[in-house]
Amino acid sequence: xxxxxxxxxxxxxxxxxxxxxxxxxxxxxxxxxxxxxxxxxxxxxxxxxxxxxxxxxxxxxxxxxxxxxxxxxxxxxxxxxxxxxxxxxxxxxxxxxxxxxxxxxxxxxxxxxxxxxxxxxxxxxxxxxxxxxxxxxxxxxxxxxxxxxxxxxxxxxxxxxxxxxxxxxxxxxxxxxxxxxxxxxxxxxxxxxxxxxxxxxxxxxxxxxxxxxxxxxxxxxxxxxxxxxxxxxxxxxxxxxxxxxxxxxxxxxxxxxxxxxxxxxxxxxxxxxxxxxxxxxxxxxxxxxxxxxxxxxxxxxxxxxxxxxxxxxxxxxxxxxxxxxxxxxxxxxxxxxxxxxxxxxxxxxxxxxxxxxxxxxxxxxxxxxxxxxxxxxxxxxxxxxxxxxxxxxxxxxxxxxxxxxxxxxxxxxxxxxxxxxxxxxxxxxxxxxxxxxxxxxxxxxxxxxxxxxxxxxxxxxxxxxxxxxxxxxxxxxxxxxxxxxxxxxxxxxxxxxxxxxxxxxxxxxxxxxxxxxxxxxxxxxxxxxx
Numbered sequence: 001x002x003x004x005x006x007x008x009x010x011x012x013x014x015x016x017x018x019x020x021x022x023x024x025x026x027x028x029x030x031x032x033x034x035x036x037x038x039x040x041x042x043x044x045x046x047x048x049x050x051x052x053x054x055x056x057x058x059x060x061x062x063x064x065x066x067x068x069x070x071x072x073x074x075x076x077x078x079x080x081x082x083x084x085x086x087x088x089x090x091x092x093x094x095x096x097x098x099x100x101x102x103x104x105x106x107x108x109x110x111x112x113x114x115x116x117x118x119x120x121x122x123x124x125x126x127x128x129x130x131x132x133x134x135x136x137x138x139x140x141x142x143x144x145x146x147x148x149x150x151x152x153x154x155x156x157x158x159x160x161x162x163x164x165x166x167x168x169x170x171x172x173x174x175x176x177x178x179x180x181x182x183x184x185x186x187x188x189x190x191x192x193x194x195x196x197x198x199x200x201x202x203x204x205x206x207x208x209x210x211x212x213x214x215x216x217x218x219x220x221x222x223x224x225x226x227x228x229x230x231x232x233x234x235x236x237x238x239x240x241x242x243x244x245x246x247x248x249x250x251x252x253x254x255x256x257x258x259x260x261x262x263x264x265x266x267x268x269x270x271x272x273x274x275x276x277x278x279x280x281x282x283x284x285x286x287x288x289x290x291x292x293x294x295x296x297x298x299x300x301x302x303x304x305x306x307x308x309x310x311x312x313x314x315x316x317x318x319x320x321x322x323x324x325x326x327x328x329x330x331x332x333x334x335x336x337x338x339x340x341x342x343x344x345x346x347x348x349x350x351x352x353x354x355x356x357x358x359x360x361x362x363x364x365x366x367x368x369x370x371x372x373x374x375x376x377x378x379x380x381x382x383x384x385x386x387x388x389x390x391x392x393x394x395x396x397x398x399x400x401x402x403x404x405x406x407x408x409x410x411x412x413x414x415x416x417x418x419x420x421x422x423x424x425x426x427x428x429x430x431x432x433x434x435x436x437x438x439x440x441x442x443x444x445x446x447x448x449x450x451x452x453x454x455x456x457x458x459x460x461x462x463x464x465x466x467x468x469x470x471x472x473x474x475x476x477x478x479x480x481x482x483x484x485x486x487x488x489x490x491x492x493x494x495x496x497x498x499x500x501x502x503x504x505x506x507x508x509x510x511x512x513x514x515x516x517x518x519x520x521x522x523x524x525x526x527x528x529x530x
Contacts (some may be wrong), residue, residue, distance in 0.1 A: 006199035008176055009082035009167040011239045018243030019340065021517040025263060026071045026193065027248045030255030032263070033248075036071055038238055041078075044396050048079035050163030055110055055133045059170060059322050062178055064108040066090045066099075066117050068297070072137035072154050075095035076112050079196070079224070081176045082167035088178040089226040092117050093504070098188060101126035102180050105190065105386060116249065117140040122146065140150070170379060172196040178385060179228055180326045181362070183502035188215035190385025191325050193518060194330035201328040201379035202235040204350040209335040211269075211296060211319075216242040218263055218291070222251050222270030228329035233269060233297070242267075253281030257289065264291045268316075272297045272306070273503065276445065279313030280469075292316045294336055298323055303439040320344050322414055324400060328379035331400075332412045343413040351377035353412070355404065366406060370415050420511065422451035423458050429461055429490045437485055438463065443473045446501040448509045449492065452518070462525065463492040464514060466501040475528055496525045 015022065016053060020039035025032045036044075052352050057063060063080040065087060066148050068075040080087040088106050090099055092114075103111070103124065110137040113121045117250040125131060125146050128136045134151045136144060143149050176195045180188040205211045211232075213219065229235070245263050247256060251270070258279050268275070275295055282288070292314060298321040307318045319336060322344035323329035332353075333344030347353055349387060355363045355371030363371045374397035383390040392398055403415040416432030423429075431449035438447045446466040451459040467473045475495055502513040517523050 001479050005168060005170075005172040005195070006080075007168040007170070007172055007174075007195040008235055009078060009204075010200065011235045012038065012045060012082070013043050013162045013167070015238035015241055019238075022215075022241050023055040024071060024074060024237075024244045024246065026069075027250075027255070027259055027274050028248045029250045029266060030247075030258035030262075032245075032259075034071055036399060038241070040083060043073060044158065045075045045078035045082065045160075046165055047162030048075055048158055049083035049085075049165035049167070049269065050086060051157050051161040052079060052083065052110065052161075053165065054161035055157075055261070057083075057085055057110055060086065060107045060175065061110075062086045062088040062108050064088040064090055064103060064106065064111040065113075065226065066121060067114040067137055067226065068091055068092075068116075069230070069246040070114065070223055070248055071246065072112075073114075074234060074244075074246065076135075076137070078478070083165055084170040085176060086175045086178050086192075089343050091180070091224075091226050092120055094188070095152075096120065096123045097127070100124040102188065102190070105133070108159060108179055109133065110135065112137055114249070118144055125149070130157060139425055144318075170195075172199070175275060177229060179226075179325055180310055182227075182508065189387075191381050192385050193328055193379075197379040198229065198232070200350060201229075201232055201330065202239055202528050204348045204379070205232050205236050205330050206240065207348045209292060209331050209346075210348045211329070212336045213237065213240050213267065216501060217242040217267045218245065218265045219243065220245045220247065220256065220263070220270075222247055222256060222268060222274050223447070225517055228323070228325045231296075231323070231329060253277030253279070254285075257281050257285075257287060260289045260292055261287070263496040265289075266291055266293045267296070268292060268294075269296045272302045272310070273446070275310050275314065276306075279310055282313055294319055296321060296333070298329075303436055305440045305442075309442075322412055326381040326398060326400070327375060327377075330379075331375060334411070343407070343411050345412065346410045347412075351375060351380070352397075353406070355406065358418075360393060360399075367408055367410075368405060368523075370403055372406050372418060373400045373402040373412075373414075374398060375400055379395045390519060403432070413433075420450075422461050424451075424454070424459050424461070424489070425457045427489075433486055434461065434463070434482060434490065434492070437482055438465065438478055441473070441478060441481060443468055443471065444478070447502065448511060448514060450511050450514060450518075451487070452494075460494075461490065461492040463495045463528075464498060464501070464523070465495065466498050470499065475526075479528055492528065494525050494527050498523055 015038035110133045177193040296319045321333040323331040332345045376397045445468040448464045454460040502510040
């Protein structure tokens, strides 16, 4: 057989050759502001590879991006990866000191930044003296000044130094991307994606029982491009010639509903909180989205009642999924048209899972038992960036840090994070079980249970809820909903109602930040029954 390197530039090459007129649309506040064909995007991305080389970028160098879902960001993806550079996506929702540490650890010398994020870049520039070039996306001219760096407007750089460049002239195991974990349970850690891992992840995601994209789809990518390869959508869409809609930085319900309606979106992808906003908008405006067929959600467990609510409000099939930055990120996904809700679904071919006890011993019974979840596959991390040793067990499995169960059909249910378990009076409380029950209440939008110190018991659970529509919840009803479903000693004695729950880019509740806000006295806590 021929040698055919599995490099991600081939996705855009394929789209430009076989679907040259299919478009990628970029929007701002729900209105499309630019359109470009895959053929044009391929030409521009390839020429930008030459421009990056003119700035001194060499194979293996990291090119950082601090940007939203825009056409320029899409082009930088391929400009960097196609030329053997590493696209290092930075999460603008992180704290400046975290971002500075990532830029320093990655040794980034070139950073592409959305114009609106320039103030954030300035706040970290002094801590990152190795930055030599700043490329301002979504701007026609470079009127900005970043001390110690040369500043370019994207179009000016492309015009001045763009040149045709040979793509894919490197080994398929070369690094393609760098993304840091969201840090919801500890310090963010870097994950390096290779061309081969991204390519195989794309083929896995495209399977009929997975994301199942086709050339007939119009895909709205509401998941951020800076998070875990944008769930692989920037690769999967051109791979099949699907039209792609990029919402920019605005993912409120009104903006997304307008885009879905005007662009004829058939498949929308993003975290559940985004689509709840769309549902609320549709109810208030008495509007419909007739073309929308499927919505893929992920990021955190979603109660079945909430899924049904979204399906009814959107008149679309909700596909649930589970994944991690360390998995590139797709782990499991429910089939597009499963007859019944199946939690987070099964892993497509190319990923294996197993359950163990707390000591890493494989459970003899892998079905209908709660255990520690491990994963293995071609798109699963081997070791973290700059780590001296791998993060695998002797069988090559990676510890996800999740507690999970598999039903008789192999469908995965995440039962919480092992680090989130609360030890009260020497016994364990699983916050996820409480969160699932409370999350079913129609007055609750988001819910989290975290451990707080207690002189008598060591730790006790604190219930934190974000009410729907800003209305106070019936606390007595929430507590009564737990009785008989969890042990009495699990039931929280205190509750906090917050206007907005802190979220990571993945859509998961950031419990670390929640604890910080509580310790700082920024969240009011009341004793239940007082």
